Amino acid sequence: MTRIGSLFTMFTHLITIKTDFFIGVVHILQDQKILNQASKAALKLLVELCPWGKNRIKLVEAGAVSVLIELLLDTSELRACELVLIVLNQLCSCVEGFSATDRVLEEMLQVGVVSKLCLVLQVDNSLKAKDRAKEILKLHSRVWKNSSCIPPPLLSSYPTC
Incomplete structure (x- = not known):
């Protein structure tokens, strides 16, 4: 019974994390002066904390999506790209995380997210990263496929529905 009680206590702590904690983690990710190891550690932490819906909402409220x-x-x-995609995938599964309006999708094209996802398909050896990138590209292919923002060499790796 003691082991079950301690597991329950740990679970309770994981789902009752304050928004201020997530704000701090987002600041770590924003700070360009912090070493890459700190950013990867922060991303790994978010991967572990995001399965719970309330944590996702708090992370979105902390401004994590744009960061x-x-x-x-x-x-x-x-590896850092893969971790970011994992966290974004978690955040996209809650209403507050990522509403794929045409304006947001167009902005993603303009800032280079789509090209980066296509590059992940071409060079990454990780099946998880490739699958996530392919899933995101497929979800929005109707908006992005005919865009001039995707360089012609990358169109060959662009997944179709």
Whole structure:
């Protein structure tokens, strides 16, 4: 019974994290002066905390979506890209996380998110990262497929529905 009680206590702590904690983690991800290891540790932490809906909502309220998208654009390390995609995937599964309006999709094209996702398909050896990138591209293919923002060499790797 003691083990079950301690597991319940740990679970309760994981789902009752305050929004201020998530704000701090988002600041770590925003800060360009912090070493890459700190950013990856923060992303790994978010991967562990995001399965619970309330944590996702708190993370969205902390401004994580735009920071994660910027981080995805700025990073060249594949593992960091994969972690960002995992967290974004979790956030997209809650209403507050990512409403794919045409304006948001167009902005993603303009800032280079779509090109980055296509590059993940071409160069990443991780099946998880490729699958996530392919899923995001397929979800929005009707908006992005005919865009001039996607370079012609990347269109060959663009998934179709």
